Amino acid sequence: xxxxxxxxxxxxxxxxxxxxxxxxxxxxxxxxxxxxxxxxxxxxxxxxxxxxxxxxxxxxxxxxxxxxxxxxxxxxxxxxxxxxxxxxxxxxxxxxxxxxxxxxxxxxxxxxxxxxxxxxxxxxxxxxxxxxxxxxxxxxxxxxxxxxxxxxxxxxxxxxxxxxxxxxxxxxxxx
Numbered sequence: 257x258x259x260x261x262x263x264x265x266x267x268x269x270x271x272x273x274x275x276x277x278x279x280x281x282x283x284x285x286x287x288x289x290x291x292x293x294x295x296x297x298x299x300x301x302x303x304x305x306x307x308x309x310x311x312x313x314x315x316x317x318x319x320x321x322x323x324x325x326x327x328x329x330x331x332x333x334x335x336x337x338x339x340x341x342x343x344x345x346x347x348x349x350x351x352x353x354x355x356x357x358x359x360x361x362x363x364x365x366x367x368x369x370x371x372x373x374x375x376x377x378x379x380x381x382x383x384x385x386x387x388x389x390x391x392x393x394x395x396x397x398x399x400x401x402x403x404x405x406x407x408x409x410x411x412x413x414x415x416x417x418x419x420x421x422x423x424x425x426x427x428x429x430x431x
Contacts, residue, residue: 259298262319264289266304266312274325275303292317301325302346306359307332310340322346325370328355334362 261284265275275286284301287293289312296318302309306326313322324346341348341364349368350356356366 258283260295261285261299261301262287262293262297262314262317263301263303264292264312264314266302266308268304271303275301278303299323305329305332306337306364309346310336313340313344313346323349325349325351326355326359327351328358332362334364337362337364 261282263275263279263284263286265271265286266289272286272288278284278301279286285293292314294317298319299321300314300317300319301323302313303325304312304327306324306328309324309326313324322344326348327350340346347367348359348365349370350359350366351369351371353369356369359366
């Protein structure tokens with residue numbers, strides 16, 4: 257018997273990419289909130305920031321199991337999150353022990369840590385020049401210091417051609 261699994265990403269492109277990758281692996285269906293199905297599900301997986309998850313967890317879809325795959329971007333008001341946890345009893349997964357520790361500091365139990373695939377592989381040889389700044393990820397404004405965004409977005413990098421490294425798990429390392 258096939259199980260019906262709905263995956264609901266919230267907000268950021270990275271959450272949507274994770275949802276699509278997960279759906280490919282487990283055979284789930286991705287719904288971009290607020291466009292959801294009214295057909296009951298065996299499992300619903302909601303991916304996003306902990307403070308948004310209570311708002312996007314479907315209230316009108318019947319489901320047997322709820323999984324929150326969550327991160328934290330700064331502090332959050334935990335009252336609404338704790339109310340939702342008491343109501344829904346989600347299985348909570350984080351991508352790192354660090355996020356788990358932050359949630360547990362708010363007395364929120366984390367069931368499991370599953371890294372979401374950002375892997376760093378050191379270069380084969382060490383550059384002759386010291387690395388002043390290494391950023392691994394997408395060059396988006398909310399994740400890097402304001403002074404670094406123009407450097408990452410410029411074609412050759414303001415630090416000089418060949419001195420910039422941008423690694424992305426979706427397109428492979430680029431130097």
